[in-house]
Amino acid sequence: MSITMEQNGVFDPALAGLLESLVGSRDAISASKEELDFLSNLLQSKELHALFKVYNSIVDRVHDDRRCSPVLSSSMQITLDVMEVLLPRISLSDTSRQLFQLLQNPHIQGLLCAHDAVAQKDYLPRLPEIPQEMDEDEETIKIVQLVKSTEPLDGEPDSAEPIVGATIKTDEENGKIIIARVMHGGAADRSGLINVGDEVCEVNGINVEGKSPADVLQILQHSEGTITFKLIPADPKSGARESKMKVRAHFDFNTDVDPYIPCKEAGLSFSKGEVLHIVSQDDPYWWQARKEGDRNMRAGLIPSKALQERKIIHERLSMADQKKKSESDDYDREDIATYEEVVKLYPRPEFPRPIVLIGPPGVGRNELKRRIMELNPDKYHTPVPHTSRSPRPGEVNGKEYNFVSRELMEEQIARGEFLEFGEYKGNLYGTSLESVKSIIRSGLTCIINPHYQALKMLRTPDIKPYIIYIKPPPFDVLKSTRNGAFAMSTFDETNSRGFTDDEFNEILRSSKRIEFLYDHWFDEIIVNDDFKLALEQLLEADHKLKTEPLWAPASWLQ
Numbered sequence: 307m308s309i310t311m312e313q314n315g316v317f318d319p320a321l322a323g324l325l326e327s328l329v330g331s332r333d334a335i336s337a338s339k340e341e342l343d344f345l346s347n348l349l350q351s352k353e354l355h356a357l358f359k360v361y362n363s364i365v366d367r368v369h370d371d372r373r374c375s376p377v378l379s380s381s382m383q384i385t386l387d388v389m390e391v392l393l394p395r396i397s398l399s400d401t402s403r404q405l406f407q408l409l410q411n412p413h414i415q416g417l418l419c420a421h422d423a424v425a426q427k428d429y430l431p432r433l434p435e436i437p438q439e440m441d442e443d444e445e446t447i448k449i450v451q452l453v454k455s456t457e458p459l460d461g462e463p464d465s466a467e468p469i470v471g472a473t474i475k476t477d478e479e480n481g482k483i484i485i486a487r488v489m490h491g492g493a494a495d496r497s498g499l500i501n502v503g504d505e506v507c508e509v510n511g512i513n514v515e516g517k518s519p520a521d522v523l524q525i526l527q528h529s530e531g532t533i534t535f536k537l538i539p540a541d542p543k544s545g546a547r548e549s550k551m552k553v554r555a556h557f558d559f560n561t562d563v564d565p566y567i568p569c570k571e572a573g574l575s576f577s578k579g580e581v582l583h584i585v586s587q588d589d590p591y592w593w594q595a596r597k598e599g600d601r602n603m604r605a606g607l608i609p610s611k612a613l614q615e616r617k618i619i620h621e622r623l624s625m626a627d628q629k630k631k632s633e634s635d636d637y638d639r640e641d642i643a644t645y646e647e648v649v650k651l652y653p654r655p656e657f658p659r660p661i662v663l664i665g666p667p668g669v670g671r672n673e674l675k676r677r678i679m680e681l682n683p684d685k686y687h688t689p690v691p692h693t694s695r696s697p698r699p700g701e702v703n704g705k706e707y708n709f710v711s712r713e714l715m716e717e718q719i720a721r722g723e724f725l726e727f728g729e730y731k732g733n734l735y736g737t738s739l740e741s742v743k744s745i746i747r748s749g750l751t752c753i754i755n756p757h758y759q760a761l762k763m764l765r766t767p768d769i770k771p772y773i774i775y776i777k778p779p780p781f782d783v784l785k786s787t788r789n790g791a792f793a794m795s796t797f798d799e800t801n802s803r804g805f806t807d808d809e810f811n812e813i814l815r816s817s818k819r820i821e822f823l824y825d826h827w828f829d830e831i832i833v834n835d836d837f838k839l840a841l842e843q844l845l846e847a848d849h850k851l852k853t854e855p856l857w858a859p860a861s862w863l864q
């Protein structure tokens with residue numbers, strides 16, 4: 307057989323080497339002439355060499371600067387969302403129509419789907435299972451080479467991940483060293499060759515039989531550059547695909563102080579309110595996650611929902627014990643708030659999300675609502691309350707109040723149709739849920755400042771509220787701003803004097819309670835110290851609500 311070397315510059319040196327050794331050892335290989343010719347032709351084919359060139363340049367780039375890391379893996383879903391938003395506008399604006407047509411184009415959609423498949427690593431071929439012809443006792447060994455990593459796990463310079471993106475442990479049954487966890491996006495995961503449960507036989511030629519995980523870690527720490535593992539593969543089906551779930555954390559987690567985390571360096575610290583991308587829930591106690599929007603592609607360990615729930619229940623039980631001594635009722639929170647699945651909610655101009663101002667009585671929510679409505683009366687509306695009292699001269703039904711009979715109002719209250727209600731001087735007053743919904747349907751922005759207990763009724767897929775917590779500043783600032791503006795105490799029925807120190811303390815006390823009970827539901831916090839600034843922040847929040855996709859409970863879209 308004659309070997310014709312490719313001369314046009316696309317010849318890959320590694321393939322050339324392979325071809326040479328094939329020629330050199332033809333006689334020693336027990337294969338037919340046809341088979342050898344086929345292999346030889348394949349190794350010389352232009353297509354294979356071009357493919358290698360592409361592969362090599364991708365690998366070089368990934369290793370160079372990781373520019374190939376995807377920003378997101380749901381571009382097709384976002385495209386569909388954008389098309390939904392554009393649809394009602396295509397008859398109104400030429401630009402919207404053009405963009406809609408572009409996004410509708412099958413080639414563009416095909417490109418985005420391909421992008422998402424690559425970003426989700428959904429490209430590995432699914433090969434049929436290898437027939438089990440070999441001897442039962444014979445074990446397959448795989449040799450895997452990884453480049454030792456020094457990349458930080460979560461942006462902190464001194465927290466290097468466990469070297470190759472995998473953790474190891476001793477198998478309780480047979481005392482062997484096995485792969486305990488493969489961190490998504492880490493070197494081991496990217497190789498696609500190391501799976502949970504694989505038994506480690508050798509590291510850099512050193513037999514690890516009888517060694518402890520700490521000994522193996524030492525070998526890894528002292529290795530430079532490439533690390534070679536000899537592994538006995540576990541169940542080949544264990545290569546799990548990455549989940550797409552995003553959650554908002556309702557608690558703080560600090561890997562440095564958590565007493566239970568199996569490997570501190572592999573943990574991912576986060577703060578309450580942060581959105582996390584859960585990439586694996588394979589382990590019932592420790593999930594793997596990365597921070598949403600974090601370009602660092604490596605995942606870290608976080609407590610699973612079940613583990614965190616257990617922790618909270620345990621804490622509450624010990625608080626309940628203390629309560630017997632201190633009589634505090636702060637452990638009484640109903641929710642066990644751990645993680646909430648979230649999705650990005652796109653603004654829908656025909657159904658603007660209502661703004662709900664939550665805060666302690668007297669903090670200034672009423673004043674903020676009044677001023678924002680005064681600034682833009684055609685945009686913001688607040689529901690007209692219901693009352694069972696008779697109209698006074700000059701009062702118009704539906705303007706100051708919706709005047710209804712006491713019987714009807716009592717029936718509606720019993721049916722749970724009121725967000726809040728109360729009795730004053732023998733008459734019922736309240737705000738109905740329907741009055742909020744009718745403002746939403748009208749396309750205006752509903753703004754309300756209900757009692758915090760109304761939050762449960764409001765936080766539903768029908769209403770989709772944007773909850774802003776109006777927080778009081780510390781005592782001294784609260785006192786000086788209110789006294790400086792000659793603010794009238796709302797604790798005094800006649801509204802004819804300023805706030806007392808006790809009342810300022812009451813505002814702060816009730817703010818603590820609201821935060822304890824509901825802070826996991828706040829979409830935004832505005833501190834009402836300087837009134838003008840607080841009002842500006844409220845206007846900015848509304849602008850964001852109308853123009854940006856924002857995280858909201860996933861259950862609202864189902």
Ligand SMILES: Nc1ncnc2c1ncn2[C@@H]1O[C@H](COP(=O)(O)OP(=O)(O)OP(=O)(O)O)[C@@H](O)[C@H]1O
Pocket residue numbers: 665666667668669670671672673674755787788791792793794795796834835836837838840
């Ligand atoms: N940042 C501020 N600086 C000075 N005075 C303020 C500020 N915010 C509110 N006030 C004043 O405080 C008083 C109480 O405010 P408001 O009437 O809004 O309270 P409220 O209705 O009891 O409270 P909320 O509606 O928040 O439960 C009003 O006189 C208001 O003008």
